[in-house]
Amino acid sequence: MGPLPITENTTKISFLKNPIIPFLQFFLILLIFFISLQAGNFLFDSNTLPQLYMLLGILTALPFLTYGFSRKGHTLHIYFLALEIFLYLLLILVFAREWFIIPLTVANFGLSILKMDRSSGFSWNHKKILIFIVLSFLMYLLGSLMQFIIQPPTAPVTLVSLKNVFIYPGQVFPFLFDFGANLYGNAVTVTMSPFTFIVFTFVSALVAENYEGFFAVLRRNGGGTFKSLIYGVTAALSCQCEACISLLPAMVFILVTVSMIPLIIESLVLLYLSNYLIRMYLRGTMPVVFRNISASYRNVQIYFASFLILILTPLELAGIYIGWLSSPIFFFGMAMLNTLAGYVLIRAVSGFIKLKENMPLSVLFIAVGTLISLSWYYPSMTFYAFNNGLIFSIMAISGLAAGILFGLAHSSLRRGYVVPEAVSLIYGIFVIVIFYLSIDYRLILWPEFSYTQTAIFEIISWAVMLPVMWIFTQIAIYAAPDLKLTFSARMGNLQETEAS
Numbered sequence: 001m002g003p004l005p006i007t008e009n010t011t012k013i014s015f016l017k018n019p020i021i022p023f024l025q026f027f028l029i030l031l032i033f034f035i036s037l038q039a040g041n042f043l044f045d046s047n048t049l050p051q052l053y054m055l056l057g058i059l060t061a062l063p064f065l066t067y068g069f070s071r072k073g074h075t076l077h078i079y080f081l082a083l084e085i086f087l088y089l090l091l092i093l094v095f096a097r098e099w100f101i102i103p104l105t106v107a108n109f110g111l112s113i114l115k116m117d118r119s120s121g122f123s124w125n126h127k128k129i130l131i132f133i134v135l136s137f138l139m140y141l142l143g144s145l146m147q148f149i150i151q152p153p154t155a156p157v158t159l160v161s162l163k164n165v166f167i168y169p170g171q172v173f174p175f176l177f178d179f180g181a182n183l184y185g186n187a188v189t190v191t192m193s194p195f196t197f198i199v200f201t202f203v204s205a206l207v208a209e210n211y212e213g214f215f216a217v218l219r220r221n222g223g224g225t226f227k228s229l230i231y232g233v234t235a236a237l238s239c240q241c242e243a244c245i246s247l248l249p250a251m252v253f254i255l256v257t258v259s260m261i262p263l264i265i266e267s268l269v270l271l272y273l274s275n276y277l278i279r280m281y282l283r284g285t286m287p288v289v290f291r292n293i294s295a296s297y298r299n300v301q302i303y304f305a306s307f308l309i310l311i312l313t314p315l316e317l318a319g320i321y322i323g324w325l326s327s328p329i330f331f332f333g334m335a336m337l338n339t340l341a342g343y344v345l346i347r348a349v350s351g352f353i354k355l356k357e358n359m360p361l362s363v364l365f366i367a368v369g370t371l372i373s374l375s376w377y378y379p380s381m382t383f384y385a386f387n388n389g390l391i392f393s394i395m396a397i398s399g400l401a402a403g404i405l406f407g408l409a410h411s412s413l414r415r416g417y418v419v420p421e422a423v424s425l426i427y428g429i430f431v432i433v434i435f436y437l438s439i440d441y442r443l444i445l446w447p448e449f450s451y452t453q454t455a456i457f458e459i460i461s462w463a464v465m466l467p468v469m470w471i472f473t474q475i476a477i478y479a480a481p482d483l484k485l486t487f488s489a490r491m492g493n494l495q496e497t498e499a500s
Contacts, residue, residue, distance in 0.1 A: 017070055021111060022063035028108040029059045032091070032101055036157065041098055044159040051181035052159060054194070059087060066115065078125050079205045082132035084112040089133075093148075094157055094185030128208040135204045135243070142436070145191040151184060158184040162193065199264065206271045210242050213278030217477060242274060242473075263463055270470045277474060312337055316396050320389040328449045328457040331386065332377070335399035339373050342403020343410075343420070350411040362409040366419065369405035370426055372398050377434070379446060386448045421472040428465045434458060 033056065036042035044052055062084045069077035088109040095101045116126060140146035162180035180193030316334055324330040375381055376395045385392045406423050410416035435458040437443045438451075446454060 017067065019067065021115070022067045025063040025108055025111055026060045028104050028111075029056070032095070032104050032108070035104075036095065036098065036101055039098075039100070040156060041095075041101070042157045042159075045161075047161045047164065048159045048181055050179060051161065054179070055159075055181075055183075058197075059091070062087070063112075078128055079132060079201075079208070081112065081115055082129040082204075082208075083201060084115075085109070085129065086133045086136050088112055090185075090188065090190060093188040094183060094190075096185070096187040097153070098157075098186070124212050128212060131208040131211055132204045135207055136200060139200050139203065140190070143196075145196060147189045148187060149189050151186055155184070155186075157186065160184065162191065199268070203268070203271060206275055207242050210271065210274045210278060213275065213282070214242075214477070217278060217281045242271065263459070266463065266466055270466060274470065274473070277477075281477065312341060312396070316393060320392060325386060325389075325392065326449075328446065328453050329460060331382075331392075331449075332457065332461075334396050335373065335376055338396045338399035339369075339403040339406070342400040342405075343407045344403075346404050346407025347410060350407070355408070355412050357414050358412050362412040362416070362419065365405040365409035365412070366422065369402040369409070370423070372405070373402040374426075374430060377430075377445075382446050382448060386446075417476045421469075421476045424465065424469045424472045428462075428469050431458060431461045431465055435462060 033042060062080055066077050066080040066084060069080060088105070092102070092105045092109055095105055116129065137146070160182045162177045162182060176195050177191075177193040178195070180191065180196070183190045183192070312334065319325060319330050319334065376385060376398070381395075385395045406419060410419040413419065434445060438445055438454050438458065442451075444451065444454075449457070
């Protein structure tokens with residue numbers, strides 16, 4: 001019984017580390033392109049030679065990179081293998097109708113699949129590869145950089161420089177797509193540039209690492225398993241927040257302008273900070289900013305809530321009379337600020353309100369609060385609030401009521417730290433949906449505002465929501481009682497009693 005698993009494991013690992021496999025895949029890739037060129041089923045011109053060389057270089061280098069890093073035992077080999085599988089799967093779709101090439105593309109793809117060590121079952125390494133591939137497909141699709149278009153039967157696979165595709169008189173070619181190309185395949189059309197390729201690969205790898213980290217942190221502090229449903233919910237919400245943040249680079253490629261660069265940088269920085277903090281959590285350390293969460297924080301909440309409530313009413317009245325309602329930033333922003341004020345107010349006085357823990361009631365509060373706050377984005381409701389100052393005031397008050405419900409939901413749970421994380425995720429996903437509908441599909445959601453106004457509002461909303469989601473995710477992880485206890489013990493302070 002003893003030697004059997006060792007023999008199987010050795011066999012699987014030796015296949016991954018077999019030096020013949022990279023050379024075999026290198027030969028297959030070159031054979032695929034050589035045969036397709038000779039048969040006239042792959043066309044390109046002299047302008048796309050740099051792109052062709054880059055494409056061939058990446059496809060042929062990946063097996064060697066996977067092999068090299070696996071020999072060193074480096075975790076990067078997982079992501080090189082995931083990238084292999086993703087690109088070789090695309091290659092199958094590109095040459096989907098070429099019956100004499102399909103066996104070669106499938107064989108190449110199969111060799112990459114066989115490199116996966118299956119001796120330990122469906123491990124986290126397999127999950128990372130799956131997350132990487134799914135997220136890569138999702139980003140290319142949402143960014144309109146991949147389209148499943150069936151070409152005419154006689155159409156060859158064609159590589160075209162993007163400078164020949166983006167022909168807009170008087171416009172500057174977007175530098176995000178420098179040295180980019182369109183690959184028109186049999187079943188899929190892919191737009192790719194060095195910038196998009198690097199960003200999407202980096203984002204997919206970071207998100208896969210962070211997913212594993214969230215579960216590792218919570219499992220470690222839950223005795224190997226989640227002690228309650230809340231732990232599982234925290235991990236799931238954290239993963240969804242990361243996924244939501246990761247979609248930003250894909251979505252902004254719909255608007256290829258210089259103004260999008262800060263948003264791409266913002267999402268990359270947040271994803272990397274998540275990865276950095278996860279590694280700190282697993283080492284039992286944490287940033288100073290999360291160490292000082294104490295009772296004094298409640299005083300800050302009280303002052304902040306009081307300030308918001310005092311300033312919002314005169315600001316709303318001034319906006320109505322001055323004519324700021326014509327700006328969606330003011331129109332929807334006031335409702336959002338009122339929601340925040342209501343939530344912070346209830347959290348500030350939560351120490352004086354004794355509520356019994358009630359999970360169903362908390363879920364009901366979140367559902368009703370979400371329905372109230374988001375209902376005003378419905379075009380008909382927006383129309384009435386836009387054209388009537390009284391109804392606009394009611395909208396603002398209902399935002400305050402929604403915030404109060406969110407605060408009550410938080411106060412009704414002993415581990416209510418998941419509530420702001422869940423609510424911020426709902427808002428973040430909502431912003432993604434309206435951004436995608438209005439920018440990509442050119443839908444006019446609110447005729448009261450121009451297309452440019454709507455786009456600016458959605459971009460600003462997303463830029464604000466990303467760090468909000470990220471902060472609540474980090475707070476939720478830190479607020480897990482056992483995790484706080486671990487940090488307190490390591491820092492040698494007196495927070496153990498507070499954490500328990």
